[in-house]
Amino acid sequence: MPTLQDVARLAGCSTATVSKVLSNTPYVSEETRARVLEAVRQLNYRPNLAGRALSRGRTHIIGVVFPYVYDHIFRDPLVLAIVEGIEQVLTDQGYSILLSTPRMTSEASDPMFEQILRSGYLDGMIAIDSVPESRIAALADTYRVPLVVLGYHDSPYQVHCDDYAGGQLMMNYLLSLGHRRIGIIRIPQAKNIAVDERWRGLCDALHAAGIDPASLPTAEGDYSTRSGAAAAAHLLACDPHLTAIASLNDRMAIGALQTLHALGRAVPDEISVIGYDNLALSEMTTPPLTTVSQHASTLGERSAQMLLQVLHNEQPSIAVIAPTLRERASCAPLRAVDFAASRQS
Amino acid sequence: MPTLQDVARLAGCSTATVSKVLSNTPYVSEETRARVLEAVRQLNYRPNLAGRALSRGRTHIIGVVFPYVYDHIFRDPLVLAIVEGIEQVLTDQGYSILLSTPRMTSEASDPMFEQILRSGYLDGMIAIDSVPESRIAALADTYRVPLVVLGYHDSPYQVHCDDYAGGQLMMNYLLSLGHRRIGIIRIPQAKNIAVDERWRGLCDALHAAGIDPASLPTAEGDYSTRSGAAAAAHLLACDPHLTAIASLNDRMAIGALQTLHALGRAVPDEISVIGYDNLALSEMTTPPLTTVSQHASTLGERSAQMLLQVLHNEQPSIAVIAPTLRERASCAPLRAVDFAASRQS
DNA sequence: GTTGTATAGTTAAGCGTTTAACTAATCTCT
DNA sequence: AGAGATTAGTTAAACGCTTAACTATACAAC
Incomplete structure (x- = not known):
């Protein structure tokens, strides 16, 4: 050489x-x-990059970090799209991506990961993280590694989807179709801020329409398809005349679709279903799922761009990406007859 | 510091x-x-890793490479599981993962990527690749970077799924259920060896059962769900009395499921569908898709272990991972009445 | 009492860059 | 013609680590 x-x-x-x-x-x-x-x-x-790194003190390597806290977030199909977005922007600028999924708890951090940080291997990092307990930000601070957080976190530099608006969006859509008997599949609070925000937006949309969210049946799931299926069954048990189900993520919505199918309830003719995420698989369901798109690859791109700005000593402000409604075939206007029925009851 | x-x-x-x-x-x-x-x-x-790298000539960084040739392979949901498997094994051993998706063509290679290789930043690499044209192996050779290929390639060190056996597996399963009128959704040849192997296995299984594959209707797709939907429609146009459809990947099988659903054909009662891949979403379809599992995360783990062996100067031999059948609800035995019908025709 | 060996530690070169400080030559003004 | 600026290039230190080669003990063996 x-x-x-x-x-x-x-x-x-x-x-x-x-x-x-x-x-x-x-x-x-x-x-x-x-x-x-x-x-x-x-x-x-x-x-030789090692020589250059030693001399310049910069490596042109960016860490893309998926802290492993409760769950292996890496399993989430959205992650792929995010990483793809990051990758595109970063490689364009001559940076490489170091992937890491450190095992973090609120007390301790992954020693291996800390080693990477300390050793000055990373010019910057992007952490996908909405779990407040994770100590990523503290670590980045300690070792002076520029950090952009993709999610909700109190870090100066962050980008996230406007989940509150997304929550409003999905509920307003259902309301605009005439639905009033809506079951909601949610997720236990305070574990994930993004999901909490969706819930907040959704409730506010209901309030604005003069509906008390507490009057609607809700069921809790744990993100998984299976839990969504169970939740849907529970909701229908509470109110068999539901005309719509809103799920705080797509996987659970897909589970709901399965339950509905098993029960012989036609979607969207008898009952509408809306999800949140716009997973790649959501357009493959029967019927294709109407959902709120997070624009995952945009999130990735935007966070990469933001990190680049930080590295250039600029001070970007928080980026909030607006979600959009992805209308497909799982929602339909309330039929007149149902409308009448819902009036009566 | x-x-x-x-x-x-x-x-x-x-x-x-x-x-x-x-x-x-x-x-x-x-x-x-x-x-x-x-x-x-x-x-x-x-x-400081840069100092150590410079002095030792080793970085403890492994490149995980997704060559971008025809398609952005990175979009494939299987990839996530593979990377996860790799990540687990490698981080356990104190290695970090550098992710790269170089744009390769048969003539030129990505300059940025070549730079990374030359610069000695990588102690080894794992390339996910079944496209013979890609020049990854040549590059690794030139720059003396130990390489393990995950896929089909003529590199000394490789691991792949036994796609031939997988092809047999899916067809034998259909045959064992009594199906004889089987439509096949395949992929144009010579683009991807893995898929070609599946096709070969599938044909041999048919031969072994005394059936000429050429006598069965086939349709070509391009991996996508959409193409699978179109292919299924085409197959049914060829032979409306098909009792089963075999698709060379899950995404196309899911497309077929959509078409069947739209056409009002009950799955699996009227017609069975089998896929290949065992994507995470395949258990979420209605009905859940019966498919052949590639054991993606095992593939990842195995390739990481193999690379570790190579780095320890051992000379592992090719690893072939056996696929397994994942029985779910999209296939059913041929009903007696259909059996009679198929006999008649 | 010399030789040999095991133990404990140091010195200094080397890995491949970058860059501040320096030299030397040429050019531009007045 | 001489001061100063500009241009072109060199020297050598620095980055942080590893490691071969070396020195200096202490101890055992004959």
């Missing part, structure tokens, strides 16, 4: 000059520049 | 001694060792 030395020798100059040529420092004659470049070409020279 | 120097100063010895303590080299007195460790503790010292 050729080194700067080799190039310098071949070009008949010092390593300093070669380095200047390579970093486009001025005050190098055209002639020398050409000789150096030719030598570089001949030897097929590329700088 | 404290350095070896600082530790040495505080412990009252030379950096060499500190280094010895830290690398467990013998010939250091218990007393000194203790002093050094105490200094390390006090300063909260961690070695």
